Amino acid sequence: MEKDPRWDQINARETMYIRRWIEYGLNWLARDKTGQLYAFQNKPERKSFMWIEEGSPYDKTKNIPITLLNEVKFLFMKWEDEPMNIHFEEWFDNNG
Numbered sequence: 001m002e003k004d005p006r007w008d009q010i011n012a013r014e015t016m017y018i019r020r021w022i023e024y025g026l027n028w029l030a031r032d033k034t035g036q037l038y039a040f041q042n043k044p045e046r047k048s049f050m051w052i053e054e055g056s057p058y059d060k061t062k063n064i065p066i067t068l069l070n071e072v073k074f075l076f077m078k079w080e081d082e083p084m085n086i087h088f089e090e091w092f093d094n095n096g
Contacts, residue, residue: 006084009076018086029074030083037074044083051083 010018026039033049044051077084 004084006076006081010074014074022086027085027087028083029077029086031074031077031079031081033079035079037077039086040083043085 021039025041028040028043029037030040030044030046030051031037032051038044038051040051040053042053044053
């Protein structure tokens with residue numbers, strides 16, 4: 001897998017949360033049009049104002065918001081960006 005340049009902007013606290021999300025089976029991050037950050041199991045598709053997991057009808061149980069974590073901002077993630085795959089083992093190997 002090619003490295004997503006956004007990995008260079010992830011701080012230590014965000015790394016800790018990414019590790020936890022992976023343990024819970026979450027693999028993708030995306031921000032909706034309102035600024036809400038979501039984690040997904042499967043790569044989501046962009047719709048008019050939100051992201052929905054590919055191949056599934058809208059289901060709130062599959063779209064997990066990450067708003068309660070004030071210390072984890074992922075400010076570099078924008079609505080206009082493609083979803084970010086949070087599995088990048090080479091980065092973890094080099095960054096603890």
